[in-house]
Amino acid sequence: MWRTNVLYRVDGLFYFCRNKIKHKMNNQITVIAFDADDTLWVNEPYFREAEEQFAALLTDYLPRDNSVSALYKTEIANLPLYGYGIKGFILSMIESVLRITHGKTDPAIIQKVIDLGHEMLNKPVELLEGVEDALKALHGKFRLVVATKGDLLDQQRKLTKSGLDHYFHHIEVMSDKQEKDYQKLIKHLDCKPEEFLMVGNSLKSDVLPVLAIGGNAVHIPFHTTWVHEHIDHTIAHPNFYQMENLSEVLLKLIK
């Protein structure tokens, strides 16, 4: 089903997305890049769980909401230095613990944060519905790549664990997903922007910068989105497609 003028809710915020009905997908597309976390497999809920466990370690010092907000501030301050991914998240949790406990930290809390990080890195990969069938049908007809932020080894490991790696030409772990990063990616893939389609769950990271450089983008929302990825935006663009799952991408592309 094609959405048109849809108002939808993601994690407490409302987005309004418009898409022309029966809007034909650009038939020049040769490369499809898929975001990984919360597009191919579950990710954000694991971060939110870890955040709750982090706050629970600090209830003697701060109420839950203040700990979560202190952690978020540290994460954002560290982004330019650490980039995205679990290792930077663990370091930000440790830095937040030191700050919240004013140098009177129980070392056992630091150890628990490290254990929490190890658990996150060892989580199983839970595929989202319809992912494998869609990739199977698109494979061989398009060059398929994974284009994701995060820690290199962690994302490669998740791709291997997912059992999806044979569908992809390669995985591109990106330090950020801004226009310049997509320009580099497209140069690197030796394709033209109009031949490039990005599929992902973040309007901010997977859609807007791709449209801005002349590419095509499909947005498939996920129920949980990190506040850093939120935008309050209405998108109406000829190269933009709002869909509910990967099966819709498939139908639109190979019909």
Added chain:
Amino acid sequence: MWRTNVLYRVDGLFYFCRNKIKHKMNNQITVIAFDADDTLWVNEPYFREAEEQFAALLTDYLPRDNSVSALYKTEIANLPLYGYGIKGFILSMIESVLRITHGKTDPAIIQKVIDLGHEMLNKPVELLEGVEDALKALHGKFRLVVATKGDLLDQQRKLTKSGLDHYFHHIEVMSDKQEKDYQKLIKHLDCKPEEFLMVGNSLKSDVLPVLAIGGNAVHIPFHTTWVHEHIDHTIAHPNFYQMENLSEVLLKLIK
């Protein structure tokens, strides 16, 4: 000058390398991949400095050598989980501090380790001799890429800081440099192994796996090599070239 049957010393170990004199370089080469750390710019000495500062924080608990050796053990144990790079190194230092101090850690030590990590991430980039001239001459004649281990954002930042980024088609940050990783890289670059030349300072990471998959490799030793990268090996292979600096690579390739 071409080395032939050369015995050389790297960081306390002796390597013996043989190279046929006037051995012609394969003229099918179209892609040259350069290792970054200690091939394009200084890196390992910064890790060794950090190791000394780490050990100095723990002199009340352990002699210097024991702290360094405990850190190395933690790093190696964490490699499958964290991969290469500074973020994993900081986390390994923190874990080692907790272990060495038996849960009686002064939180100030953890803070100093984090500060040490931030300093490492903010180090200036010091190019090795002849690097820029060689890249200038090779640029346009070959597809040049950077193929390095380490943290994605950190390596991209170093490349930007180096001012060398415009010489390269792209930077490939690899989670490891084993045969399968080079096979993926070559597939990704859409070239044949015989068209691929790797230039680097590590026989273990930059030379042996590349030769094993049918590629070409140049070894340029650096004065300091991490013990994990040491091999005790004699290399005699038609696609192997032992050189002293990047100017030699240049002379051999564009003559």
